[in-house]
Amino acid sequence: MLQLNAIRENKEAIIEALKKRNLDAASLIETVLNLDESRKAIQTNLDNTLAQSNKLSKEIGILYKTGKAQEANVLKEETAKLKDNSKQLTEDLNTTATELQNALYQIPNVPHTSVPAGNSEEDNEEIFSEGNIPKLIDGALPHWELAKKYDIIDFELGVKIAGAGFPVYKGKGARLQRALINYFLDKNTAAGYTETQVPHVVNEASGYGTGQLPDKEGQMYHMPVDDLYLIPTAEIPVTNMFRDDIVNEKDFPVTVTAYTPCFRREAGSYGAHVRGLNRLHQFDKVEIVRVEHPSKSYEALDSMVEHVKGILRELKLPYRILRLCGGDLGFTSALTFDFEVFSTAQDRWLEISSVSNFETYQANRLKLRFKDENGKNQLAHTLNGSSLALPRVLAGILENYQTEDGIMIPEVLIPYCGFDKID
RNA sequence: GGAGAAUUGGCAGAGUGGUCGAAUGCGGCAGUCUUGAAAACUGUUGAGGGUCACACCUCCGGGGGUUCGAAUCCCUCAUUCUCCGCCA
The missing domain is CATH 3.30.930.10 (Bira Bifunctional Protein; Domain 2)
Known part of the structure; x- marks a missing residue:
């Protein structure tokens, strides 16, 4: 499997090199890069949601310990929405990650410069x-x-x-x-x-x-x-x-x-x-x-x-x-x-x-x-x-x-x- | 195949619902000391995502669930160990 970093940095060179395999990988590579972008965006979103929810949970813990159950309950309600969010985002992330993986599986290795072009x-x-x-x-x-x-x-x-x-x-x-x-x-x-x-x-x-x-x-x-x-x-x-x-x-x-x-x-x-x-x-x-x-x-x-x-x-x-x-x-x-x-x-x-x-x-x-x-x-x-x-x-x-x-x-x-x- | 127990960082091994990514020891790395080495002492030491760099997020066999919160509770699968059965 090619490395995403390599694809990102050497996109044109890779597409060019794969032509030796009689493969036009341009659209496949485009798909991969797009999927990676969305994966990253979803990941960031999810990370932020989880960070908030982690923070709230900690606060709730402290409130309970100090006997402020009522205040804790207020915060609990807030976490419900975050939870829904993160659940949805996790699903999206999984879907996108799988699609990305599948697209990557379709790209063969980049031939070495010494490999001659040819069909058979x-x-x-x-x-x-x-x-x-x-x-x-x-x-x-x-x-x-x-x-x-x-x-x-x-x-x-x-x-x-x-x-x-x-x-x-x-x-x-x-x-x-x-x-x-x-x-x-x-x-x-x-x-x-x-x-x-x-x-x-x-x-x-x-x-x-x-x-x-x-x-x-x-x-x-x-x-x-x-x-x-x-x-x-x-x-x-x-x-x-x-x-x-x-x-x-x-x-x-x-x-x-x-x-x-x-x-x-x-x-x-x-x-x-x-x-x-x-x-x-x-x-x-x-x-x-x-x-x-x-x-x-x-x-x-x-x-x-x-x-x-x-x-x-x-x-x-x-x-x-x-x-x-x-x-x-x-x-x-x-x-x-x-x-x-x-x-x-x-x-x-x-x-x-x-x-x-x-x-x-x-x-x-x-x-x-x-x-x-x-x-x-x-x-x-x-x-x-x-x-x-x-x-x-x-x-x-x-x-x-x-x-x-x-x-x-x-x-x-x-x-x-x-x-x-x-x- | 049946019954029971277990699975935590390179290894060993704590941790049974809340500042735990995780005590401690060994090992590794760096340093002090030494002519050099050993010993001793000091510091450091998991992986992945993310960021210019931080922040932040994920991972305590895999997957799912309960909960505001899970290494810790529940379900399930896998593996390992002990006993029994079978067997080259």
Whole structure:
């Protein structure tokens, strides 16, 4: 959520910047500012009314104590009107505050100056690529065929148990999956991230805190009986650990990593591009999250990007990094780098990581602050990134490492797997 | 799931209808003393709204109610603890 102060002070700049998202926010911003004005006016009015009524109450108390009940009763009558007033004003205030909140929820984060304008993923800017695209054997297969051939992932079995998009990993497939999780966690903790295990369900307040609600309501599995949501990413529980916190400036940077399964409804997306592991309702992901001092957050973003690069380098997978354009940028993000691995057998790029700086957008909703050197509370910056998402990394490994003798295991993973080949 | 008790500032813990945003202790910060540190002493120390700055307003688990007035009384929800039940 954008800060009202920022909107008030930089109205034109914000409207201009939001155009990169193909959003004309002028009228929305106008609404917000107007609502804020009325909110303030009502608040002032209410405050004055309450002040009067507080004063009278005190006087009444004193009168009673000194035995002047009659005079007290006169004052009591006066308070009745004030009470009606304040009741009405409180209602008005609540209505206006809710409207203001709802309007603010509709405004996405302001893109960073480096974000290119653009409508869709085609306008994303490739900023880096590395790794050789392997020359595959004749008759190379896409991963869903390989999964069947070596009996390591069973999509049909998952359909029987739960539905489409809930695969069953078997044997070496399951082991490779677990190896990847451990490998990623080890890499992240070695880089200083604190390993945590968090709930896989979150309440509504957490969903609002990181911005999935109300924006992506339909994308999450919701359990109405207990009013809980299955997490679509560890970002939600991990970042919400710091909701309503005032962190000590000395504790920056706060760095956390967590493995969780992720659940996404992905309503209405079927077809060739979602075959196999390309898009699932349940998948595994290891996430990294940081809470940073505002002056350090872009440095931190760079270091997260470097960190993910290092992992892909070790896995020897060909990948590229994209700077997302305004049209493709997530609602809450100011700047996002996507990592894509090249799936040789499918001849296409698959997104495997998304690393973002949210600046104060989430912190504002989370009320996540720190005390600066002047003793004033300021909003912190939050960042997160996948390090990494499992299924497409798995797809990349299966497809790029296939040989006539089977699927070779990347060297760094062999100690984690306990085997060097799937055949 | 059943019965009982509780929920107060970073922590511990007073406060049961009126100068209570809240005693006290610990912790934090600043200072005195010291070559430096510790100890001791002194001062300071919640959050949000509002204001140029004050004033002022809100917040004692959440929500609602009673009252001129609520941390204190009532209702409700949540959470925690104890006992019982169930259980990986």
